[in-house]
Each structure stands twice: as C-alpha cells, then as structure tokens.
Amino acid sequence: MAASKVLNGARSSSRISEETRDRILAAAAQLHYRPNATARALANRRMNTIGVVAALNDGDLNNYAMEVLTGVLAASSKHEQSTTLFTLHDWGADVTRLRGWCDGRVDGMILIAPTLTHDAAASLPRHTPFVSLHSNSPLPDVVNIESNEERGAYEVVEYLIEEGHRRIMHVSGDPGLTGAERRVSGYKRALAVAQIPFDEKLCIPSTFAGKDARKTMRNWLEGNARGALPQAVFCANDAIATGCMEAFAEAGLRVPEDISVVGFDDTLGARTTIPQLTTVRQPLREMGARAVEVLLTLIQRHDGEEVPTELPNRIVFPVELVPRASVARPPAGSRTVPIV
Amino acid sequence: MAASKVLNGARSSSRISEETRDRILAAAAQLHYRPNATARALANRRMNTIGVVAALNDGDLNNYAMEVLTGVLAASSKHEQSTTLFTLHDWGADVTRLRGWCDGRVDGMILIAPTLTHDAAASLPRHTPFVSLHSNSPLPDVVNIESNEERGAYEVVEYLIEEGHRRIMHVSGDPGLTGAERRVSGYKRALAVAQIPFDEKLCIPSTFAGKDARKTMRNWLEGNARGALPQAVFCANDAIATGCMEAFAEAGLRVPEDISVVGFDDTLGARTTIPQLTTVRQPLREMGARAVEVLLTLIQRHDGEEVPTELPNRIVFPVELVPRASVARPPAGSRTVPIV
DNA sequence: CTGAAAGCGCTTACAG
DNA sequence: CTGAAAGCGCTTACAG
Numbered sequence: 139m140a141a142s143k144v145l146n147g148a149r150s151s152s153r154i155s156e157e158t159r160d161r162i163l164a165a166a167a168q169l170h171y172r173p174n175a176t177a178r179a180l181a182n183r184r185m186n187t188i189g190v191v192a193a194l195n196d197g198d199l200n201n202y203a204m205e206v207l208t209g210v211l212a213a214s215s216k217h218e219q220s221t222t223l224f225t226l227h228d229w230g231a232d233v234t235r236l237r238g239w240c241d242g243r244v245d246g247m248i249l250i251a252p253t254l255t256h257d258a259a260a261s262l263p264r265h266t267p268f269v270s271l272h273s274n275s276p277l278p279d280v281v282n283i284e285s286n287e288e289r290g291a292y293e294v295v296e297y298l299i300e301e302g303h304r305r306i307m308h309v310s311g312d313p314g315l316t317g318a319e320r321r322v323s324g325y326k327r328a329l330a331v332a333q334i335p336f337d338e339k340l341c342i343p344s345t346f347a348g349k350d351a352r353k354t355m356r357n358w359l360e361g362n363a364r365g366a367l368p369q370a371v372f373c374a375n376d377a378i379a380t381g382c383m384e385a386f387a388e389a390g391l392r393v394p395e396d397i398s399v400v401g402f403d404d405t406l407g408a409r410t411t412i413p414q415l416t417t418v419r420q421p422l423r424e425m426g427a428r429a430v431e432v433l434l435t436l437i438q439r440h441d442g443e444e445v446p447t448e449l450p451n452r453i454v455f456p457v458e459l460v461p462r463a464s465v466a467r468p469p470a471g472s473r474t475v476p477i478v
Numbered sequence: 479m480a481a482s483k484v485l486n487g488a489r490s491s492s493r494i495s496e497e498t499r500d501r502i503l504a505a506a507a508q509l510h511y512r513p514n515a516t517a518r519a520l521a522n523r524r525m526n527t528i529g530v531v532a533a534l535n536d537g538d539l540n541n542y543a544m545e546v547l548t549g550v551l552a553a554s555s556k557h558e559q560s561t562t563l564f565t566l567h568d569w570g571a572d573v574t575r576l577r578g579w580c581d582g583r584v585d586g587m588i589l590i591a592p593t594l595t596h597d598a599a600a601s602l603p604r605h606t607p608f609v610s611l612h613s614n615s616p617l618p619d620v621v622n623i624e625s626n627e628e629r630g631a632y633e634v635v636e637y638l639i640e641e642g643h644r645r646i647m648h649v650s651g652d653p654g655l656t657g658a659e660r661r662v663s664g665y666k667r668a669l670a671v672a673q674i675p676f677d678e679k680l681c682i683p684s685t686f687a688g689k690d691a692r693k694t695m696r697n698w699l700e701g702n703a704r705g706a707l708p709q710a711v712f713c714a715n716d717a718i719a720t721g722c723m724e725a726f727a728e729a730g731l732r733v734p735e736d737i738s739v740v741g742f743d744d745t746l747g748a749r750t751t752i753p754q755l756t757t758v759r760q761p762l763r764e765m766g767a768r769a770v771e772v773l774l775t776l777i778q779r780h781d782g783e784e785v786p787t788e789l790p791n792r793i794v795f796p797v798e799l800v801p802r803a804s805v806a807r808p809p810a811g812s813r814t815v816p817i818v
Numbered sequence: 819c820t821g822a823a824a825g826c827g828c829t830t831a832c833a834g
Numbered sequence: 835c836t837g838a839a840a841g842c843g844c845t846t847a848c849a850g
Binding site: 199221 | 512513514515516517519520525527537538539544548551552555560561562563564565579580581582583603688720723724727746747750751752753754763
C-alpha cells in the first residue's frame with residue numbers, strides 16, 4: 139500500500155496526500171511498527187550488508203586486518219550498511235565456506251589479503267561482487283586494492299643507508315607471498331643503488347606473524363657471533379619488528395643504540411613499542427574505506443543501475459616513510475661492509 | 479515441496495523415498511541451486527546471525543573489545559552463525575541506532591561494555607534478545623557477563639606488596655565507570671590489608687585509553703619531584719600501562735629497575751611491550767564465546783523452543799594474575815612509606 | 819510417502 | 835492521488 143511509500147520516506151515524495159500520509163504515520167507510531175529487514179531484503183534483493191573475509195593467525199585477527207577492518211566499518215556505517223565479518227583459517231581449504239556465504243546474506247564481499255589459487259578464484263560465485271585488498275595474485279573480475287610496497291621497502295632501506303647504515307638485514311614475510319617478495323625487491327634495489335652488495339646471509343626468511351620472527355631472531359642471535367650483527371634490520375611488517383625487538387631486548391641489545399629497527403605497515407602496534415617504531419605507513423584504513431566505496435558501486439552496477447564510474451582492476455595507494463625513534467646512526471665501532 | 483526437506487538434509491530424514499530424493503539432488507546440482515538466505519530468514523524468522531555492538535575510541539576498537547570479538551567470532555562460527563559488527567561512538571547518543579539494528583537482520587545482540595542509562599536500557603526492544611559483557615550497570619532482562627575485577631585488582635596489588643613495594647600508585651580508568659571503581663576498591667583493600675595508608679595523591683584518575691594515560695603520567699612526572707616517584711604503578715588496564723611505560727621511557731626511567739608497572743586485562747598488547755607486562759588476565763575470549771552460547775539459548779527460548787537451561791542474570795568469570803617481566807623488587811634506596 | 823497451497827513481511831508495477 | 839494484487843524465495847502445516 140501507500141504505507142510502504144510513506145514509511146520509506148523521501149523516495150516518492152509528492153504523490154501522497156498530506157492527510158493519508160499523516161494517517162499512516164500515526165498508525166505506524168501507534169502500532170510500534172518496525173519494518174522487517176529480511177522481508178525488505180527479499181523484496182529488494184539487497185541486504186544492505188557487506189561481508190569482510192579475513193584469515194585468522196593463531197586464532198586471531200592480526201593488526202593489519204584490524205586496521206583495514208576499522209576503515210571498512212567506518213565507511214560502511216557512513217553508507218548505512220551493516221558489515222558482517224567472516225573468518226577462515228586457510229584460504230585454500232575454506233573457499234567452499236566462502237562460497238557458501240554468498241547466499242544473499244551480504245550484497246558483496248571484501249577479501250582481506252586473500253591467497254587464492256587460480257582455480258579457487260575462478261570458482262567464486264559470479265552473483266556476488268568482490269573487492270580484494272592485497273590479494274596475493276590478481277583475481278578475475280575482482281578489483282584489487284593494494285599499495286606500493288616495493289617503493290616503501292626501497293625508501294625505508296634508502297633511509298637507513300642515509301643514516302649511515304651499510305650492513306642492513308632484512309627479515310622477510312612468508313616465502314611465496316607477493317607482499318613479502320615486493321619488500322625483498324625494494325630492499326635489494328636500495329642496496330644496489332647504494333652499491334652495497336646483497337648478502338644472502340642477511341636476508342632472513344620468516345613469516346608475517348610476530349611470534350615466528352621472534353624465534354627466528356633468537357635463533358639467529360644464538361647462531362652468530364656478536365661481530366656478525368647487522369647495524370640495522372628492515373622487518374617486513376611491524377609484527378616482525380616487534381618480535382625482533384623482543385629478541386634483542388632478551389639478548390641485552392638496545393634499540394636504537396646498538397641496532398636500528400624498522401617495520402612496515404604502521405599498525406597500532408608500531409606506536410606502543412618502546413622506542414616507537416620507524417616504519418612505512420600503508421594507509422590501511424583509507425584502503426579499507428575505499429574497498430567499501432568500490433564494492434558499493436559494484437553492487438549498484440550488479441543491481442542494474444547505470445553507474446558511470448570507471449573502475450580499474452587495480453588501485454594502488456602510495457606509502458609513506460614514518461621516522462620515529464627506533465633508528466639512530468650506527469654505533470661508532472660497528473663493522474661496515476666496504477664499498478665495492 | 480519435498481525439495482525443501484531433502485535439501486535441508488538431516489531434518490526430516492526418512493519420510494522421502496530414495497528415488498525422489500536422488501532426483502531432487504540431481505536437479506539441484508544441475509541447476510546450480512543455491513538457497514537464498516534472506517528468503518529462508520523470512521520464512522524461519524531466523525537470520526542465523528548475531529550482532530556485536532562496541533563503542534569506538536578515537537575511531538577504532540580497543541584491544542579489549544578485540545579480544546572479546548575474537549572469542550565471539552570463534553564461537554559463532556562454530557555454531558554456523560554469522561556475526562555482524564556494529565560500532566557506535568557514544569552509548570548515550572546512539573541507543574536509537576542500536577534500536578534500529580534490531581529489525582530482524584540479527585537474531586540477538588551482544589553488547590560489549592555498554593554504558594546505558596536506566597531509561598535507555600528500558601527502551602531496548604523486547605523482541606531481540608541481548609547479552610552484555612561488562613555492562614556498566616545491570617540491564618533489565620539482559621544477562622550480563624563480567625569478571626571478578628575487584629579481586630583481580632586486589633591480587634595484583636597484593637603481589638606488588640609481596641615483592642616489597644609499599645608506595646604504589648594507581649592510575650585509574652574513566653571516573654564513574656563500574657570497572658574503574660572496582661579496581662580502585664581492590665587497590666584500597668589490598669593496601670588496607672597490608673596496613674599501608676591510602677594516599678589520595680597516588681590514586682590518579684585517567685581514562686581507559688592509552689593516549690590519555692600517557693599524557694596523565696607525563697604531567698605527573700613534570701609536576702612532581704623525583705623523590706615523589708612511586709615504587710610501582712598499578713594501571714587499570716594494559717593500554718594505560720603501555721602509556722605509562724612510554725612516559726617513563728621518555729623520562730629516562732627504566733621498567734622494572736626504577737619502577738615496576740602492572741596492567742589489567744592481558745590483551746595482546748601486554749605481550750608486545752618491552753619488558754612484557756605483568757597483568758591480570760581476564761579470560762576475554764572465553765567470555766566472548768560464552769556470550770554467544772548464552773545468546774543462542776536465549777534466541778531458542780525466544781523462538782518458543784523449550785530450553786531447560788537455567789540462565790542467571792550475572793555470570794562472573796575468575797581472573798588470574800600473570801607475572802611477567804615488568805615487576806622487580808623496589809630499588810634499594812627508594813623512598814618507602816612508614817608503616818603506621 | 820508426496821504435492822498443492824498458504825504464509826513469512828515487505829515492494830512495486832498496475833489498474834482505477 | 836490511492837488501493838488491490840502479484841511477487842521476492844523459502845518453509846510448513848495440510849490434504850491426498
């Protein structure tokens with residue numbers, strides 16, 4: 139009836155008389171009428187909800203995902219969309235679950251740092267729009283939001299070099315992940331530009347989880363003489379940096395007096411270490427917010443609305459060096475690598 | 479048709495012949511049939527989704543809420559429920575929004591640390607079941623999950639006293655919040671038992687946000703002579719403790735050599751400070767998981783199912799002292815308060 | 819054991 | 835400007 143129009147407000151403005159309008163409103167108020175979201179969703183084919191999918195490490199969301207989520211929440215609440223959060227343990231094993239969630243309970247999905255095989259990606263349902271953030275590989279028909287990681291890595295290593303460091307270690311993320319590889323590239327490029335030879339023994343593989351990095355660094359410290367210590371460590375993310383700082387503290391090494399440390403991401407954790415961490419800021423919240431905006435236009439288009447916006451397959455955000463207290467000039471007597 | 483029964487599986491087991499059953503399944507597979515969640519929800523009056531509501535500080539979820547959320551996510555995914563996350567800025571101003579979310583899009587709501595006035599609480603819709611965690615005041619008809627905060631505060635202060643501290647500062651949470659007050663009580667009680675007179679000047683009001691605590695402690699350090707320094711600080715949560723540790727680091731004070739610090743909650747942040755933080759563990763994940771279990775039985779009951787479980791209004795979880803590296807015996811020459 | 823029918827609570831052409 | 839009707843895609847008595 140007309141009730142629907144009136145109650146949905148602005149939409150059909152003028153076509154109802156003041157009187158019936160008031161009558162409807164009065165009745166609604168008296169009956170404590172509350173529209174039902176599921177019925178509305180069924181009729182509209184629109185749940186006004188967006189889904190967010192992230193993998194859990196050790197049972198919890200990491201700081202990186204949290205930052206992105208924060209941006210997503212802000213943007214979707216601005217657009218009066220609910221956001222439902224789905225977690226999985228392993229992108230490979232859990233695609234089936236992911237597919238199952240695309241049953242109309244959400245209008246679209248944001249995938250945070252998915253690592254999907256080509257086949258898995260191809261099996262994603264076509265009736266649900268997707269946006270990914272930092273996808274490990276390009277997903278067909280999915281717009282991917284990423285940041286200029288290689289450049290960030292380059293800049294932070296360049297910065298260390300400018301501060302006088304030459305013997306710079308890199309503790310990298312999970313081997314095989316694009317994000318990890320891009321940081322290694324940036325690291326190598328900065329060394330090359332400064333004509334510092336790349337030393338394989340200073341490029342230590344680890345994972346993006348802080349716990350692993352702590353162990354990795356502990357082992358390294360046990361297995362190497364004090365003289366082998368680098369002047370600075372470029373860690374592939376803030377969690378790794380924190381893990382390394384813990385290992386250094388245990389070994390009696392002071393940051394930054396004995397060794398400089400830099401991270402990547404600029405998550406909340408980067409500001410609660412002591413000293414605060416020099417890092418490369420990825421605008422994760424903005425990226426999360428943008429994911430929502432993009433997804434929303436994808437959903438409109440999917441609904442058949444004519445949306446003029448052009449959408450590229452990739453959106454690349456700039457990164458930014460954030461100097462804080464964890465970097466100092468190398469200690470006077472520290473061993474340096476001769477310029478080749 | 480019978481299709482519904484077959485596709486919903488186990489439910490009506492035997493009453494359909496093998497043959498039609500197979501026929502149905504085959505057709506479903508061939509048509510790529512996917513049940514629609516909103517239609518199902520409308521018919522069942524059950525969305526299989528639970529809502530979580532938390533307030534934002536400075537635009538993001540704090541570590542406390544994160545831990546709870548993690549527990550909620552684990553439990554709801556175990557029960558094959560989605561969880562949608564709602565954020566608000568102010569419990570007082572946003573009750574209207576909260577009410578609006580109770581429109582069938584979720585089957586029940588978990589409120590994380592709500593601070594609702596009596597009136598606001600009374601205005602919560604009766605058609606949606608609620609569970610609260612650490613509610614600031616008892617909510618009518620809402621089961622509240624909390625922990626033994628007073629006892630936790632008592633135990634950690636007692637521990638500091640056992641370690642030889644007598645001049646113990648407390649940096650408290652937001653004045654007026656029950657959680658903050660309970661910690662103050664425990665602090666006072668432990669002092670009283672040890673016959674240490676309560677010194678108002680050592681009970682510093684702050685807020686549960688780490689940033690504020692950092693400022694609070696900075697100001698305190700500037701306004702007080704070094705001799706006035708306490709031997710130990712009991713902080714009302716881990717974020718406050720981290721903020722204080724930062725202020726101490728800036729002032730050149732070493733933890734725990736110059737001053738001991740303890741926190742409360744045992745969030746992830748407690749393990750990434752250097753030194754790691756001695757704290758009082760609240761089993762936040764378990765509490766979040768329990769909230770889901772309780773809410774689910776509330777929902778069943780609401781649906782008219784006979785659920786035998788008795789549900790108390792309050793569920794109180796025990797807390798546990800977690801000694802780590804941020805506490806040492808007080809420095810030899812430090813000023814102590816004479817026993818009265 | 820199976821199928822036709824009504825209903826969940828909305829929205830939206832469509833005919834007056 | 836307004837109201838009666840059909841439809842969104844399921845589930846569940848109910849009659850065969």
